[in-house]
Amino acid sequence: xxxxxxxPAKAWRLAGIGAGLLAVSAGFAxxxxxxxxxxLTPQRIIDTFEAQAGxxxxxxxxHAKGVCVSGYFQSSGQAASLSSARVFAQPRVPxxxxxxxxxxxxxxxxxxxxxxxxxxxxxxxDGQVWRTGMNNPPVMAVSTPEAFYEQVLAMTPDPAxxxxxxxxxxAFFAAHPESTAFRQWAAGYKPSDSFxxxxxxxxxAFRLIDANGSSQPVRWQVEAQTPFAALPAQVEDNRxxxxxxxxxxxxxxxxxxxxxxxxxxxxxxxxxxxxWPAERRSIDAGTLVIETVDAPEQGACRDLNFDPLILxxxxxxxxxPILAARSAAYSESFNRRSRESLDTGARP
Amino acid sequence: xxxxxxxxxxxxxxxxxxVLIVAMLLIGVSMVGDLSLRHPxxxxxxxxxxxxxxxxxxxxxxxxxxxPHPPLPSDIPPLQRLAAGAxxxxxxxxxxxxxxxxxxMLSAGGYPRPLQLPAIAPHDLQxxxxxxxxxxxxxxxLFATVVLHLGAALVHALVRRDGVLRSMWPGPVxxxx
Numbered sequence: 001x002x003x004x005x006x007x008p009a010k011a012w013r014l015a016g017i018g019a020g021l022l023a024v025s026a027g028f029a030x031x032x033x034x035x036x037x038x039x040l041t042p043q044r045i046i047d048t049f050e051a052q053a054g055x056x057x058x059x060x061x062x063h064a065k066g067v068c069v070s071g072y073f074q075s076s077g078q079a080a081s082l083s084s085a086r087v088f089a090q091p092r093v094p095x096x097x098x099x100x101x102x103x104x105x106x107x108x109x110x111x112x113x114x115x116x117x118x119x120x121x122x123x124x125x126d127g128q129v130w131r132t133g134m135n136n137p138p139v140m141a142v143s144t145p146e147a148f149y150e151q152v153l154a155m156t157p158d159p160a161x162x163x164x165x166x167x168x169x170x171a172f173f174a175a176h177p178e179s180t181a182f183r184q185w186a187a188g189y190k191p192s193d194s195f196x197x198x199x200x201x202x203x204x205a206f207r208l209i210d211a212n213g214s215s216q217p218v219r220w221q222v223e224a225q226t227p228f229a230a231l232p233a234q235v236e237d238n239r240x241x242x243x244x245x246x247x248x249x250x251x252x253x254x255x256x257x258x259x260x261x262x263x264x265x266x267x268x269x270x271x272x273x274x275x276w277p278a279e280r281r282s283i284d285a286g287t288l289v290i291e292t293v294d295a296p297e298q299g300a301c302r303d304l305n306f307d308p309l310i311l312x313x314x315x316x317x318x319x320x321p322i323l324a325a326r327s328a329a330y331s332e333s334f335n336r337r338s339r340e341s342l343d344t345g346a347r348p
Numbered sequence: 349x350x351x352x353x354x355x356x357x358x359x360x361x362x363x364x365x366x367v368l369i370v371a372m373l374l375i376g377v378s379m380v381g382d383l384s385l386r387h388p389x390x391x392x393x394x395x396x397x398x399x400x401x402x403x404x405x406x407x408x409x410x411x412x413x414x415x416p417h418p419p420l421p422s423d424i425p426p427l428q429r430l431a432a433g434a435x436x437x438x439x440x441x442x443x444x445x446x447x448x449x450x451x452x453m454l455s456a457g458g459y460p461r462p463l464q465l466p467a468i469a470p471h472d473l474q475x476x477x478x479x480x481x482x483x484x485x486x487x488x489x490l491f492a493t494v495v496l497h498l499g500a501a502l503v504h505a506l507v508r509r510d511g512v513l514r515s516m517w518p519g520p521v522x523x524x525x
Contacts, residue, residue, distance in 0.1 A: 042380075
């Protein structure tokens with residue numbers, strides 16, 4: 001055994017150890033994003049939503065206004081050969097869902113925004129869970145999280161009009177030609193008078209994995225079996241769509257068809273802004289039946305994060321960068337509203 | 349008679365877990381601020397490694413309680429001896445608490461768990477907030493404790509030169525000196 005050091009030799013070595021520990025800590029701080037280049041983070045996206053729409057403790061940080069529903073999925077069995085997920089074979093799968101409107105302000109009138117969404121959780125009898133969040137547009141305006149963030153900034157409400165500045169939006173779209181398909185959808189969009197008569201799209205693509213491990217890229221949509229009727233020109237009720245849904249469910253269950261649209265080689269699997277050709281083969285995977293609705297922001301859906309990457313065996317994510325960013329941002333939203341609920345007792 | 353080095357199995361576990369824990373701390377702290385395609389990969393890796401670390405720490409605690417281990421050098425002052433004991437107790441507590449908090453927070457948040465593990469906490473948003481916050485702060489504390497542990501090991505090896513680091517060294521131990 002050597003003798004312990006003393007004097008200057010000891011001081012130098014202690015300084016060296018201190019420097020080493022400092023370097024290790026700096027590496028940790030860099031990994032945490034506390035130092036270094038300011039990349040786009042989920043926190044910054046949620047901060048921006050809150051800066052624009054206000055801080056609404058306890059609410060989801062986007063699609064803040066919604067209602068919980070429940071029902072079941074009646075599988076047709078037709079998708080079972082493409083995916084080993086039990087949900088496509090089990091005759092009746094319990095479903096929890098949430099109808100919502102776009103935007104981070106929970107007091108927006110139901111008919112004040114074009115975007116509507118349906119989030120679903122399928123719980124199959126093998127213990128697996130599938131969550132999906134779908135919107136009424138079939139595509140996004142952008143292909144990357146960074147461009148999405150630019151879009152959010154371009155839509156910042158003007159303090160005078162409280163609406164997005166049209167010139168700024170125009171400049172954004174001009175700089176983002178990938179938004180063509182979305183703009184075409186928006187130009188032709190005719191709002192229906194009900195959540196029940198609205199179609200909802202996965203927008204992002206996924207991969208179905210069959211029993212042999214083969215993979216098939218897919219987008220899905222739930223198509224309303226309730227016929228379309230146009231939204232009246234004048235709507236007074238702030239909760240028009242929620243009240244309509246409750247009214248309809250008093251008469252009986254509502255149905256949608258879950259349709260899987262299958263990509264072919266060359267289709268834009270990883271780009272949510274680009275539609276696939278209309279003639280793509282699709283499969284009727286079964287019928288979504290919604291039976292009950294809860295009071296606004298109450299019920300089983302409220303404390304769930306509809307992270308689109310919560311997938312059962314037999315469904316895998318695509319390499320769409322927006323899909324990964326959604327997962328990260330939903331998690332941040334869930335964490336924040338859970339803390340708000342704890343700190344202030346705030347529950348929507 | 350007390351051994352002068354740790355049992356080879358204890359040394360293997362120590363260094364394996366050291367690598368995994370440092371990787372977990374870096375993955376954990378970077379994945380929450382990342383929204384790229386790396387995010388879902390890191391989250392999956394974090395859950396799988398966390399589960400592996402839970403199994404390893406249980407084995408390690410069992411070994412620590414059953415195998416003989418070398419004593420600290422006799423010339424260590426009582427206060428330092430106390431600090432060494434307390435920091436090791438804290439390391440064990442955090443190594444056990446981190447994966448359990450992770451598992452419990454997934455349960456409370458209504459999230460699916462790896463390998464379809466059962467829930468160990470009720471689905472409750474406010475409980476999730478507590479567990480998620482605790483998981484984060486326990487992670488920072490674990491990192492600080494690991495840095496302290498590393499610093500102490502280096503002081504033993506380079507300043508005191510008392511053979512403490514050698515007792516846990518992963519390779520063959522040199523007999524001479």
